[in-house]
Amino acid sequence: xxxxxxxxxxxxxxxxxxxxxxxxxxxxxxxxxxxxxxxxxxxxxxxxxxxxxxxxxxxxxxxxxxxxxxxxxxxxxxxxxxxxxxxxxxxxxxxxxxxxxxxxxxxxxxxxxxxxxxxxxxxxxxxxxxxxxxxxxxxxxxxxxxxxxxxxxxxxxxxxxxxxxxxxxxxxxxxxxxxxxxxxxxxxxxxxxxxxxxxxxxxxxxxxxxxxxxxxxxxxxxxxxxxxxxxxxxxxxxxxxxxxxxxxxxxxxxxxxxxxxxxxxxxxxxxxxxxxxxxxxxxxxxxxxxxxxxxxxxxxxxxxxxxxxxxxxxxxxxxxxxxxxxxxxxxxxxxxxxxxxxxxxxxxxxxxxxxxxxxxxxxxxxxxxxxxxxxxxxxxxxxxxxxxxxxxxxxxxxxxxxxxxxxxxxxxxxxxxxxxxxxxxxxxxxxxxxxxxxxxxxxxxxxxxxxxxxxxxxxxxxxxxxxxxxxxxxxxxxxxxxxxxxxxxxxxxxxxxxxxxxxxxxxxxxxxxxxxxxxxxxxxxxxxxxxxxxxxxxxxxxxxxxxxxxxxxxxxxxxxxxxxxxxxxxxxxxxxxxxxxxxxxxxxxxxxxxxxxxxxxxxxxxxxxxxxxxxxxxxxxxxxxxxxxxxxxxxxxxxxxxxxxxxxxxxxxxxxxxxxxxxxxxxxxx
Amino acid sequence: xxxxxxxxxxxxxxxxxxxxxxxxxxxxxxxxxxxxxxxxxxxxxxxxxxxxxxxxxxxxxxxxxxxxxxxxxxxxxxxxxxxxxxxxxxxxxxxxxxxxxxxxxxxxxxxxxxxxxxxxxxxxxxxxxxxxxxxxxxxxxxxxxxxxxxxxxxxxxxxxxxxxxxxxxxxxxxxxxxxxxxxxxxxxxxxxxxxxxxxxxxxxxxxxxxxxxxxxxxx
Numbered sequence: 001x002x003x004x005x006x007x008x009x010x011x012x013x014x015x016x017x018x019x020x021x022x023x024x025x026x027x028x029x030x031x032x033x034x035x036x037x038x039x040x041x042x043x044x045x046x047x048x049x050x051x052x053x054x055x056x057x058x059x060x061x062x063x064x065x066x067x068x069x070x071x072x073x074x075x076x077x078x079x080x081x082x083x084x085x086x087x088x089x090x091x092x093x094x095x096x097x098x099x100x101x102x103x104x105x106x107x108x109x110x111x112x113x114x115x116x117x118x119x120x121x122x123x124x125x126x127x128x129x130x131x132x133x134x135x136x137x138x139x140x141x142x143x144x145x146x147x148x149x150x151x152x153x154x155x156x157x158x159x160x161x162x163x164x165x166x167x168x169x170x171x172x173x174x175x176x177x178x179x180x181x182x183x184x185x186x187x188x189x190x191x192x193x194x195x196x197x198x199x200x201x202x203x204x205x206x207x208x209x210x211x212x213x214x215x216x217x218x219x220x221x222x223x224x225x226x227x228x229x230x231x232x233x234x235x236x237x238x239x240x241x242x243x244x245x246x247x248x249x250x251x252x253x254x255x256x257x258x259x260x261x262x263x264x265x266x267x268x269x270x271x272x273x274x275x276x277x278x279x280x281x282x283x284x285x286x287x288x289x290x291x292x293x294x295x296x297x298x299x300x301x302x303x304x305x306x307x308x309x310x311x312x313x314x315x316x317x318x319x320x321x322x323x324x325x326x327x328x329x330x331x332x333x334x335x336x337x338x339x340x341x342x343x344x345x346x347x348x349x350x351x352x353x354x355x356x357x358x359x360x361x362x363x364x365x366x367x368x369x370x371x372x373x374x375x376x377x378x379x380x381x382x383x384x385x386x387x388x389x390x391x392x393x394x395x396x397x398x399x400x401x402x403x404x405x406x407x408x409x410x411x412x413x414x415x416x417x418x419x420x421x422x423x424x425x426x427x428x429x430x431x432x433x434x435x436x437x438x439x440x441x442x443x444x445x446x447x448x449x450x451x452x453x454x455x456x457x458x459x460x461x462x463x464x465x466x467x468x469x470x471x472x473x474x475x476x477x478x479x480x481x482x483x484x485x486x487x488x489x490x491x492x493x494x495x496x497x498x499x500x501x502x503x504x505x506x507x508x509x510x511x512x513x514x515x516x517x518x519x520x521x522x523x524x525x526x527x528x529x530x531x532x533x534x535x536x537x538x539x540x541x542x543x544x545x546x547x548x549x550x551x552x553x554x555x556x557x558x559x560x561x562x563x564x565x566x567x568x569x570x571x572x573x574x575x576x577x578x579x580x581x582x583x584x585x586x587x588x589x590x591x592x593x594x595x596x597x598x599x600x601x602x603x604x605x606x607x608x609x610x611x612x613x614x615x616x617x618x619x620x621x622x623x624x625x626x627x628x629x630x631x632x633x634x635x636x637x638x639x640x641x642x643x644x645x646x647x648x649x650x651x652x653x654x655x656x657x658x659x660x661x662x663x664x665x666x667x668x669x670x
Numbered sequence: 671x672x673x674x675x676x677x678x679x680x681x682x683x684x685x686x687x688x689x690x691x692x693x694x695x696x697x698x699x700x701x702x703x704x705x706x707x708x709x710x711x712x713x714x715x716x717x718x719x720x721x722x723x724x725x726x727x728x729x730x731x732x733x734x735x736x737x738x739x740x741x742x743x744x745x746x747x748x749x750x751x752x753x754x755x756x757x758x759x760x761x762x763x764x765x766x767x768x769x770x771x772x773x774x775x776x777x778x779x780x781x782x783x784x785x786x787x788x789x790x791x792x793x794x795x796x797x798x799x800x801x802x803x804x805x806x807x808x809x810x811x812x813x814x815x816x817x818x819x820x821x822x823x824x825x826x827x828x829x830x831x832x833x834x835x836x837x838x839x840x841x842x843x844x845x846x847x848x849x850x851x852x853x854x855x856x857x858x859x860x861x862x863x864x865x866x867x868x869x870x871x872x873x874x875x876x877x878x879x880x881x882x883x884x885x886x887x888x889x
Contacts, residue, residue: 034835084834085831085834087834089828115858115859118837118858119837119860122834149859261830265830272839272841276841302863412851412865509829509865509868510865510868511832511862512864514861
């Protein structure tokens with residue numbers, strides 16, 4: 001599909017939306033599989049919709065839905081987050097698992113990375129055993145062939161008793177065949193794995209007690225109960241009468257006691273043995289492994305001696321040069337000075353003044369805080385170029401496969417603040433948009449990590465819009481810039497260290513797949529950047545307009561002045577002049593908005609270097625924006641969010657106070 | 671040398687070398703007569719004493735017995751009360767270098783489950799000299815070496831599930847790529863990075879120096 005076609009397609013629908021249309025009545029097709037096997041791409045192929053595709057695991061945090069039209073009807077296709085087995089660990093996996101267990105799917109497409117079939121066929125066996133209407137898609141078949149992996153799909157299909165289709169989602173090969181299987185597929189019937197005498201005996205006796213029903217097979221239900229899977233236990237409570245349920249639990253408990261290891265362990269070994277036996281007949285794998293330039297480069301990047309300088313270079317070139325200098329400098333200047341000041345503001349002002357006779361109403365559109373002159377100008381001339389350049393840089397990094405390597409380099413350091421290297425991906429994303437990053441905290445494993453990262457994002461990571469404005473503000477004051485950056489690092493480490501010590505729960509544990517390095521494709525980077533910018537703009541643009549409106553109302557009702565008066569002592573406390581209150585009040589809407597408010601103060605010379613630094617520090621520590629608050633509420637709950645917001649408010653001003661006091665005590669003038 | 675002779679040598683070795691008791695002979699059995707004929711023991715006064723070759727042979731039997739105990743306890747997880755009895759039968763089976771292979775498999779243990787020392791074999795000395803342990807946790811492996819996962823030393827469900835996700839189950843082929851700052855390994859056609867706590871529970875049989883143990887059996 002061409003880029004332009006996709007772009008036109010998306011223009012109406014946007015992305016990352018939970019759902020856009022299909023009713024609940026259509027038969028469902030679930031797309032499941034391990035992370036990073038091309039599920040999303042396959043979903044796009046099936047539905048013609050677009051969801052973000054990345055070269056690292058854990059991009060799909062939402063369940064995307066779309067419609068597939070075939071010759072014999074319409075289906076609702078559901079793209080699920082990655083899952084490795086029928087025993088979920090992370091929230092993402094739990095989501096997929098619930099979908100499988102609860103939804104009556106017309107078909108379940110298990111997407112397998114063909115070259116890694118040894119590792120992934122186990123889930124196929126589990127899905128078949130569960131009696132689901134399974135279709136196995138051997139995806140990336142071209143890549144596997146390139147490596148010399150040969151799979152006899154017909155023979156595999158015969159052995160498994162379910163349709164097996166070779167596909168290449170990137171080019172669309174095999175997709176028609178896959179679609180052709182959907183209407184014909186029947187629930188799988190073949191039980192292929194023997195879990196050993198002890199487990200099998202327990203399974204048989206539990207199956208006898210369980211009621212027959214719809215959904216997944218009794219055998220799988222029994223195994224889930226033996227594994228003490230939450231989902232299985234909940235089902236038991238709801239669907240089985242108490243006496244029987246207790247008997248089942250007793251049986252399961254007794255079986256577990258007799259085993260030396262967990263049920264998962266034996267199940268895993270049995271599945272692996274079975275997979276190997278099947279593949280011995282159906283596939284051949286080359287002995288020699290590819291060890292080319294790409295592999296050598298990958299290994300170099302994973303050595304700290306080379307990896308760390310590269311990391312710094314990436315941050316410098318990507319973040320500072322491209323986003324900071326080009327995006328926030330060149331592009332912003334052009335849009336602000338040339339486009340807005342030259343072509344938009346004057347005619348609009350003239351037009352509004354000519355059409356609307358009342359100065360009060362004129363102010364709403366073109367005044368100091370007008371919707372056009374402030375709201376739209378900020379959104380389009382300042383935020384848009386910065387965010388776009390950031391997302392371009394991030395998409396390139398993402399598709400190259402560099403981010404997981406960065407994660408493995410940084411893991412040890414992050415353990416000190418209660419996180420793992422995995423957190424580095426949402427964190428880097430946070431430099432673009434904290435709101436988006438807060439959503440991606442879902443890819444972390446424990447609640448403890450999620451809380452720590454959510455707070456750190458809100459407190460210490462400035463988003464691209466803010467960085468842009470701050471870089472502009474502190475232009476020509478490298479010492480101030482350094483102080484600000486240093487202060488943020490200190491707060492980051494201190495807050496993380498403290499939280500990891502205070503919060504209860506086990507320490508985090510790190511594991512991550514390192515996908516092969518790839519050259520990012522122009523099309524994918526363009527589409528990704530586009531969809532992210534659209535998403536961002538949809539979230540942000542209304543807020544800007546709303547803020548202008550609020551300010552306008554506030555100014556005329558006098559509420560605004562009241563609030564500013566209330567803020568003044570706080571602002572003075574951290575050593576800033578009265579006028580800074582206005583900027584801080586804006587800061588409550590969005591922190592970059594507040595920072596932008598400081599622009600005018602700086603231009604008029606009302607702030608000296610120290611005051612500017614303190615103001616910037618305080619604003620950075622603020623909660624990023626209203627959208628962030630809302631996402632935090634969605635992800636962490638209202639109570640936690642209020643608690644965090646309160647803490648952040650206090651910390652922001654105490655941080656400013658500390659910075660001001662420190663600078664004064666040390667007699668530093670920036 | 672039949673198993674009765676071996677028993678006799680073992681008995682003498684324990685008395686003489688480990689307990690340092692004086693030679694004494696309660697009964698003169700066929701086994702001792704045979705050992706005498708093989709010049710593995712000699713008569714001293716009323717009792718028997720091990721000759722040098724006899725001492726070596728006795729030490730070997732003791733070693734095999736205790737290795738058998740380790741195998742039965744650590745791998746097969748036999749209950750302690752049957753250990754000694756079964757090990758007595760096993761010890762006679764570990765011939766043709768099989769003891770060496772089992773020693774390697776167990777990671778050159780120094781003590782039996784009862785805490786008594788296992789006389790080191792050639793393989794143990796070699797392993798110490800080369801600092802090579804053929805079975806170690808992944809975190810102690812050497813980058814670039816291939817191995818097979820033999821065991822997962824954890825019962826934590828989450829950890830086991832992560833291992834499964836990475837294709838790490840007993841029998842899986844694995845290659846360690848690097849150890850710092852995180853542990854990176856190859857499993858199938860994929861690479862994974864893990865931290866030390868996870869790397870410590872993956873027990874791997876490395877392919878280093880494997881030929882020696884196996885060749886001895888082949889001959």
